Amino acid sequence: MGDALDPRPFAIEQRLAGVRRVIGVSGSKGGIGKSVIASTLALALADQDRRVGLFDLDFTSPSDHVVLGVDRSFPAEEFGIDPHVAHGIHLMSVAFFAGDAAVPLRGAATTSALLELLAITRWGDLDVLLLDMPPGLGDTSLDVINLLPRLEFLLVGNESRVVIESVRRAAALLTELNVPTVGILENMRRGDGEAIRALAEGVAMPYLAAIPFDSALEAALGDVELLRKTDVYRSLARLAESF
Amino acid sequence: MxxxxxxxxxxxxxxxxxxxxxxxxxxxxxxxxxxxxxxxxxxxxxxxxxxxxxxxxxxxxxxxxxxxxxVRFGCNACGREYGRNDISLDDSDQGEAIHFIPELSHAFARCPDCGSPDFEILAxxxxxxxxxxxxxxx
Incomplete structure (x- = not known):
């Protein structure tokens, strides 16, 4: 053997052996609602009795636990670490370890933290594992593309020209890399959605659904009973039926 | 474990x-x-x-x-290299977090000279x- 080996990548396949689908919920810009979409979609899937996991990969700004109202505490430890189970969702987040502290990570450190959690987290048997991706196509996106051969992406966008331009670039890259895409989800719809439909058609990806802009959403964050009453949840519950 | x-x-x-x-x-x-x-x-x-x-x-x-x-850390801000004894952690939870995910040292440890959390884990x-x-x- 030549150079020393980092053993962690060799454990990942077995850790995810019981997971049927791995879907990265991604968008190319910050602030377009990826975490709310990923968390609420996970809730809708769990409510439909699917076995669902949610892995918050936005290590520097984790927020899925906030959306779902999950307390931060260390995961249980046995032959690895167990995700918290809340509202039927198996949830893993750096926030469970970091407490209130900011987590300033450069790219290499982000990759290493991802490897560690992929190597030691016991997801068990799941129908779907949703990855809440950080914005853009940086280190974490490239890492999961390299590390998780069964990965699919669900792209989130809105009708802003700034976002559409970025989603188009992301879609082109995923196509070039032969990474399967579930489709494009329009979030925070205020207009007629034609721009997103045209984008999906242009990049030959399914247009999945339109999530209406919902002024009641902010008040529902952290309370799943309120979250279930939002238009966002209702829209994602319909989408979840197709998974 | x-x-x-x-x-x-x-x-x-x-x-x-x-x-x-x-x-x-x-x-x-x-x-x-x-x-x-x-x-x-x-x-x-x-x-x-x-x-x-x-x-x-x-x-x-x-x-x-x-x-x-x-362990050796190298500060990206000031260039100082330092070790475990040069940093202090507030409580056992911070040590436990680093035990699970060593990169969380960036959340809790600071360069002893300039106070930056921007360091490399050199070894x-x-x-x-x-x-x-x-x-x-x-």
């Missing part, structure tokens, strides 16, 4: 290395344990032994040598399979 998961990963890496080298029998694994992750050498040897029975036959008779490596982070020794037609 999540050390068992890391020990299992070491075994899988060793098997891949043996396959790449054409070994049909692995006699010894040399594993390095970094100070930052706070995994005790004896405990990790025990973990390796515990997971051995569930591994491929090529690893069945392997022995282990576990060595320890001091002594976690578990590394340094080499395997064995026999075979490779």
């Amino acid at each position: 999540h050390e068992l998961a890391l020990a299992d990963a070491v075994m899988k890496a060793a098997l891949r290395a043996a396959e790449d080298a054409g070994m049909d029998r692995v006699e010894r694994l040399v594993v390095k344990v970094g100070e930052l992750q706070q995994i005790e050498k004896d405990l990790f040897e025990f973990s390796l032994t515990s997971v051995l029975s569930s591994q491929d036959q090529r690893l069945a008779d392997a022995s282990f040598q576990v060595t320890e490596e001091r 002594g982070r976690g578990i590394t399979l340094e080499r395997i020794e064995g026999t075979g037609d490779g």
Whole structure:
């Protein structure tokens, strides 16, 4: 053997052996609602009795636990670490370890933290594992593309020209890399959605659904009973039926 | 204890290395344990032994040598290099977090000179399979 080996990548396949689908919920810009979409979609899937996991990969700004109202505490430890189970969702987040502290990570450190959690987290048997991706196509996106051969992406966008331009670039890259895409989800719809439909058609990806802009959403964050009453949840519950 | 998961990963890496080298029998694994992750050498040897029975036959008779490596940080802001004794953690939860994810040292540790959390972990982070020794037609 030549150079020393980092053993962690060799454990990942077995850790995810019981997971049927791995879907990265991604968008190319910050602030377009990826975490709310990923968390609420996970809730809708769990409510439909699917076995669902949610892995918050936005290590520097984790927020899925906030959306779902999950307390931060260390995961249980046995032959690895167990995700918290809340509202039927198996949830893993750096926030469970970091407490209130900011987590300033450069790219290499982000990759290493991802490897560690992929190597030691016991997801068990799941129908779907949703990855809440950080914005853009940086280190974490490239890492999961390299590390998780069964990965699919669900792209989130809105009708802003700034976002559409970025989603188009992301879609082109995923196509070039032969990474399967579930489709494009329009979030925070205020207009007629034609721009997103045209984008999906242009990049030959399914247009999945339109999530209406919902002024009641902010008040529902952290309370799943309120979250279930939002238009966002209702829209994602319909989408979840197709998974 | 999540050390068992890391020990299992070491075994899988060793098997891949043996396959790449054409070994049909692995006699010894040399594993390095970094100070930052706070995994005790004896405990990790025990973990390796515990997971051995569930591994491929090529690893069945392997022995282990576990060595320890001091952690070294290098500050990206001021260039200072420093070690574990140069940083202070507030409570045991911070140490526990770093035990699970050593990169969380960036959340809690600061450069002793300039106070920056922007540092590289130059050495002594976690578990590394340094080499395997064995026999075979490779």
